Amino acid sequence: MSRRILIIDDEDDIREVAALSLETVAGWDVAVASSGAQGIVRAAEYNPDAILLDVMMPGMDGPTTFRELRRNPLTARIPVLLLTAKVQSNDQRRFADLGVEAVLFKPFDPLTLPTQIAGILGWN
Amino acid sequence: MFPGDTPGAESPDLSAALEQLWRKFLPQLEERIAVLERAVEALSAGRLSGTLQADAHTAAHKLSGSLGTFGLASGTALAREAELLCSEDWEIARDAGARLAEIAAQLRAILANRG
Numbered sequence: 001m002s003r004r005i006l007i008i009d010d011e012d013d014i015r016e017v018a019a020l021s022l023e024t025v026a027g028w029d030v031a032v033a034s035s036g037a038q039g040i041v042r043a044a045e046y047n048p049d050a051i052l053l054d055v056m057m058p059g060m061d062g063p064t065t066f067r068e069l070r071r072n073p074l075t076a077r078i079p080v081l082l083l084t085a086k087v088q089s090n091d092q093r094r095f096a097d098l099g100v101e102a103v104l105f106k107p108f109d110p111l112t113l114p115t116q117i118a119g120i121l122g123w124n
Numbered sequence: 125m126f127p128g129d130t131p132g133a134e135s136p137d138l139s140a141a142l143e144q145l146w147r148k149f150l151p152q153l154e155e156r157i158a159v160l161e162r163a164v165e166a167l168s169a170g171r172l173s174g175t176l177q178a179d180a181h182t183a184a185h186k187l188s189g190s191l192g193t194f195g196l197a198s199g200t201a202l203a204r205e206a207e208l209l210c211s212e213d214w215e216i217a218r219d220a221g222a223r224l225a226e227i228a229a230q231l232r233a234i235l236a237n238r239g
Contacts, residue, residue: 013148013152014189014190024137085186107194107197
């Protein structure tokens with residue numbers, strides 16, 4: 001079954017590799033946004049099945065973007081997976097406490113990223 | 125190829141497309157290393173600004189996420205070390221500049237080796 005994923009990340013290389021992975025390996029439909037503010041608008045328009053959200057972005061960071069998504073009735077129920085290169089355990093606990101579905105780590109393996117997401121969201 | 129690096133382990137379609145993205149983003153990755161080199165240079169000259177340190181921290185952070193995604197796990201490990209050295213929480217120690225210079229040189233070699 002095809003899924004719709006929104007990737008919100010300011011790093012264009014990460015955004016493009018993740019999009020390539022989800023489209024090529026899984027055959028999912030992907031939309032992208034390069035900032036938290038753009039992602040909030042895109043999420044309401046695109047109504048994705050899940051959002052892959054970068055943590056560290058200039059302007060509106062990932063946690064703030066997540067809270068804004070939760071405030072909007074149009075996007076409040078969309079599962080969000082945080083994507084971060086931070087590996088320190090206190091950061092991981094802080095992100096997990098936000099109420100996101102999961103925290104995924106950069107670097108990721110483009111070959112297995114869709115399986116990882118599907119497993120977390122019960123799409124198998 | 126460095127230990128732990130695994131480019132080419134993907135399916136043919138994904139592998140070819142990833143190779144295209146690698147070529148597209150190689151200049152960007154090189155520029156991030158150049159930021160680290162500029163920080164080293166400024167540090168050795170005793171004129172490292174807070175802005176350049178923050179830029180170096182950001183560059184190292186982005187490299188740590190990107191390199192492993194392109195199969196360069198050794199690059200991610202080095203970039204994480206650079207990120208800690210450039211942490212915005214403290215000033216970079218003078219002797220850390222030598223290690224940061226080594227890391228930048230190793231990262232250049234990793235990029236060149238992958239081609």
